[in-house]
Amino acid sequence: MSATGLSLRCGDCGVLLKSVEEAQEHAELTSHSNFSESTEAVLNLVCTVCRKPCRSKTETDLHTKRTGHSDFSDLTSETAKPISLDPPISTDDDTQQHQEMMIVPVVDSNLIQELESMGFTTARATRALHYSGNTSLEAAINWIMEHENDSDIDQMPLVPASAKAEPPKPSLTEEEKRIKAQELRERARKKKEEEEKRMEREREKERIRVGKELLEAKRIEEDNERKRILALRKAEKDEERRAREKIRQKLEEDKAERRRKLGLQPVDPTVSKPATPVVPEKKSFLPVRPATKAERMRDCLRSLKHNHKDEDAKVKRAFQTLLTYVGNVAKNPDEEKFRKIRLSNPSFHDRVGSLKEGIEFLELCGFEKVEDSEFLFLPRNKIDIAVLNSAGSELNSAIVNPFFGVL
Structure with missing residues (x-):
């Protein structure tokens, strides 16, 4: 029984099939069994470059992606035929006609043998030579590598009998093969060397860039440290100058009081006195690294000295006690006994604990109140040797400088 349809459509996946045989193969592969006649013909899109037939837009897109062929x-209209649901009866005439319509393309037999000696099947070698232009062994191998996942890679290619077969190009001699292989190796070596040189240039540029950034960061850090040092030195000199002025005023007052007691005339303040020669400051660029908390520590010690200016012995003893605590931790950071202070300890309370600024100074060094504020504790992972060194420097300066915190 003949059917008026041009194809069979699978009701499960929608694919169009040319014949009953294709429908049977599709059913075996997918287990689909719902087929119906369709008046829509199966697409027949033939690549104008390599003559590969494609049955869908997806196949043409895939072929273009793999080969670059886009025309x-x-x-479809020329090859569309009414489909028959009756099993086809094969005759010699039909077979002869089919053989005349589609034939295996003619390719270089020497290249076929070389590909077969490399382990490729005859069908795969023939397909690779045909679609790569039957030009060289290298082109065929490249084609196989690019299309090794094709479903029809091991099917013998067929072309229309009317298509003009290109004469096979002569195979290369052994000497030509050796020269060609040498050229390929030389080309690969040069390409590798160029890539290595390019990467080395990139690495050198990156090293130069990182080096410049490090130098700039170091310069900025040194400038900032120099500015902080100058600011600290200026503050020290201003403090010393104010302390000297206060002492001078005190001496003037004592001198005026003695003259008054002796009945002498007071000194006329309008009489000019020889100006004190100005000693030029010497700039110093010592590579001292100040701690980030140095100014706060200095202010804390100044407040302690200023708030207890009439108790010099007590203040000096507090400074020396703090210096001992800081020095013990700096020298023995792993010893917990040096990092834990009981606030209720009589000796500690008498020397430091009774002074609010003393507790604040220890907290600036990293000590924390723990266990309901019963202890001051410095955790091991929070010890900053630079901060402890700065604390020791500030305490030593406060002890040896007689003008420290006078104002």
């Missing part, structure tokens, strides 16, 4: 001829 296709639509031969």
Whole structure:
């Protein structure tokens, strides 16, 4: 029984099939069994470059992606035939006609043998030579590598009998093969060397860039440290100058009081006195690294000295006690006994604990109140040797400088 349809459509996946045989193969592969006749013909899009037929837009897109061929001829209307649901009866005439319509393309037999000696099947070698232009062994191998996942890679290619077969190009001699292989190796070596040189240039540029950034960061850090040092030195000199002025005023007052007691005339303040020669400051660029908390520590010690200016012995003893605590931790950071202070300890309370600024100074060094504020504790992972060194420097300066915190 003949059917008026041009194809069979699978009701499960929607694919169009040319014949009953294709429907049977599709059913075996997918287990689909719902087929119906369709008046829509199966697409026949033939690549104009390599003559590969494609049955869908997806196949043409995949072929273009793999080969770069983008020009296709639509031969659907020319090859569409009414489909028959009756099993085909094969005759010699039909077979002869089919053989005349599609034949295996002619390719270089020497290249076929070389590909077969490398382990490729005859069908795969023939397909690779045909679609790569039957030009060289290298082109065929490249084609196989690019299309090794094709579903029809091991099917013998067929071309229309009317297509003009290109004469096979002569195979290379052994000497030519050796020269060609040497050229390929030389080209690969040069390409590798160029890539290595390019990467080395990139690495050198990156090293130069990182080096410049490090130098700039170091310069900025040194400038900032120099500015902080100058600011600290200026503050020290201003403090010393104010302390000297206060002492001078005190001496003047004592001198005036003695003159008054002796009945002498007071000194006329309008009488000019020889100006004190100005001693130029010497700039210093010592590579001292100040701690980030140095100014706060100095202010804390100044407040302690200023708030207890009439108790010099007590203040000096507090400074020396703090210096001992800081020095013990700096020298023995792993010893917990040096990092834990009981606030209720009589000796500690008498020397430091009774002074608010003393507790604040220890907290600036990293000590924390723990266990309901019963202890001051410095955790091991929070010890900053630079901060402890700065604390020791500030305490030593406060002890040896007689003008420290006078104002």
